[in-house]
Amino acid sequence: MEDIRIISVCSQKGGSGKSAITAWLANSLCREGKRVLVLDADGQRTIAKLRGREVDRLGEPEKACEVMATDDVATVLDERYEDFDVIFLDLPRMTGPDEAVMALTFCDSILVPIRLGDSDVLSAFEFIKAAKKMGDIRRERGFDFNIFGVQNFRQPNLRENNDINRYAEMLDITIFDNALPNRADFMRVGTIDCPSDYSSIAEVYKAFYQEFKQRYQIT
Numbered sequence: 001m002e003d004i005r006i007i008s009v010c011s012q013k014g015g016s017g018k019s020a021i022t023a024w025l026a027n028s029l030c031r032e033g034k035r036v037l038v039l040d041a042d043g044q045r046t047i048a049k050l051r052g053r054e055v056d057r058l059g060e061p062e063k064a065c066e067v068m069a070t071d072d073v074a075t076v077l078d079e080r081y082e083d084f085d086v087i088f089l090d091l092p093r094m095t096g097p098d099e100a101v102m103a104l105t106f107c108d109s110i111l112v113p114i115r116l117g118d119s120d121v122l123s124a125f126e127f128i129k130a131a132k133k134m135g136d137i138r139r140e141r142g143f144d145f146n147i148f149g150v151q152n153f154r155q156p157n158l159r160e161n162n163d164i165n166r167y168a169e170m171l172d173i174t175i176f177d178n179a180l181p182n183r184a185d186f187m188r189v190g191t192i193d194c195p196s197d198y199s200s201i202a203e204v205y206k207a208f209y210q211e212f213k214q215r216y217q218i219t
């Protein structure tokens, strides 16, 4: 907890589940008493808009993470860093060495959602190579930088599911043991509730959440 404060669920791929996973993890940690901020730095403002709609519908939530939309990540971190135990940075999909990729230098760790299938894994590989360069910059400054992968939208009984170890080796990163299945219910998860609210998917998502906390040393 002391070490990993700023996390980004990020990738090169649109619609890979970055924002959904971010909102879910942030709220789950918040419910356990952590002080959590989601910095929505994606121009689409997916998380901020969703939250706004939920607040209109349900009122200001009691136990939900703080959500802040910004294009100036550095300033917000400067001003608010000490107010939170964990800060999630929701970034747009990243295709090159642009500003969004630069934002990775703020992160202690990134979690990259990967869909199985060769073309996806190959582009994840390119992205992770760029992310590692950012990690090098951090290390030169004396900070850690962890990269984890997560299989999102996993479907049972696909032959390619067995390729995951080869991919992990190729990407030279640790891939979470627990994959996130492709579940229609997950599409409904907002920024106030958590998949544990949905009895139909609670179990499958719980194991992933536990692994997340363990790998990020969040107690």
Ligand SMILES: Nc1ncnc2c1ncn2[C@@H]1O[C@H](COP(=O)(O)OP(=O)(O)OP(=O)(O)O)[C@@H](O)[C@H]1O
Residues within 6 Å of the ligand: 013, 014, 015, 016, 017, 018, 019, 020, 021, 042, 044, 046, 091, 092, 093, 152, 153, 154, 180, 181, 182, 183, 184, 185, 186, 187, 188, 189
């Ligand atoms: N495992 C899953 N099963 C089913 N639906 C999912 C899963 N993961 C994400 N989704 C859904 O897929 C859609 C796209 O996810 P999300 O907006 O989180 O992707 P994103 O990577 O943030 O996209 P963008 O690149 O546009 O920011 C959302 O409706 C989300 O709820």
Ligand SMILES: [Mg+2]
Residues within 6 Å of the ligand: 018, 019, 020, 042, 046, 090, 091
């Ligand atoms: Mg998003």
